[in-house]
């Protein structure tokens with residue numbers, strides 16, 4: 001049996017499998033088992049900000065793997081200490097950190113920490129928001145498709161309309177432990193927060209004694225043109241949840257903690273793999289490379305370039321091009337699935353965000369030549385109106 005047949009035989013069923021196997025990557029390129037090259041505009045949903053197989057991350061992982069892979073966080077370690085210093089230096093005002101292994105775990109921890117800190121149960125989250133799939137984070141996630149099969153979920157969660165200050169005013173009460181928000185909604189359709197909205201969220205939380213938690217799992221580490229997306233908005237959150245790109249592709253999550261996060265006593269929360277030296281070494285190498293290569297600036301410039309080119313296409317199938325840095329959404333007037341498939345046939349891997357938005361999250365190291373190839377492919381693919389075509393075929 002070949003790779004694809006074996007996976008189809010043994011898959012859990014939770015993933016819609018493609019009909020090609022990816023076996024290698026470099027920068028923003030991926031190769032399948034037949035040697036075909038693809039331009040990756042997904043970065044594994046925002047993991048590979050540094051590109052695939054970054055030499056400095058590869059070297060750090062190889063070196064640490066032969067030195068020390070695992071160590072519980074009760075034992076201090078050189079790589080973890082280095083990462084703690086490096087990571088907290090990027091988030092002025094948040095100088096402590098909890099380590100875990102994924103995005104949903106980071107949000108799960110932040111939800112528990114907000115309850116510990118405030119003694120209140122409630123979580124306020126936004127419509128269209130995505131925060132992960134474990135039960136606490138899932139309760140904050142909006143999409144019914146992810147939620148409904150698993151109800152009843154955790155009580156005392158409420159959702160309000162994103163970017164709507166009046167709705168947030170109403171949602172936050174004296175039972176609210178935290179307001180949990182993505183500074184740019186990813187999965188929900190690529191919607192950046194308006195500055196006045198996030199600034200109001202900070203004020204409302206302060207007035208009512210709730211914590212403001214930023215879910216930067218997708219928007220972090222240079223993606224939007226700043227190291228963290230909240231840094232566009234002149235606010236300091238009480239917690240920042242990160243994962244995806246933190247360790248250059250090695251699984252790792254973290255919650256950065258401000259002074260309002262209190263009562264985190266020994267044993268109240270924890271993680272076996274959290275802060276392991278292998279992930280920490282990878283993260284130190286990844287953060288060093290992000291700074292050396294000035295990837296936030298690259299994302300800002302390349303994102304502006306890409307969005308300008310896409311808007312200039314002026315295609316009748318496109319409703320809006322929006323985003324921040326290299327977190328780009330192309331909202332269509334119809335469903336995106338056939339367009340994503342058509343792009344794939346042109347060897348470009350893109351994501352959807354909801355039913356009608358194409359989401360582009362390329363590695364921040366993508367070249368301008370690759371961006372031009374992506375725009376050319378999109379111009380060709382988006383010139384077809386698949387819905388009308390389908391209707392006409394049905395009529396024939």
Ligand SMILES: *Cc1c(COP(=O)(O)O)cnc(C)c1O
Pocket residue numbers: 045101102103104105107130131132133182186187215216217218219243244
């Ligand atoms: C991907 C994502 C998560 C979940 O991360 P996992 O590592 O898959 O658990 C949470 N929040 C946001 C904003 C994400 O994009």
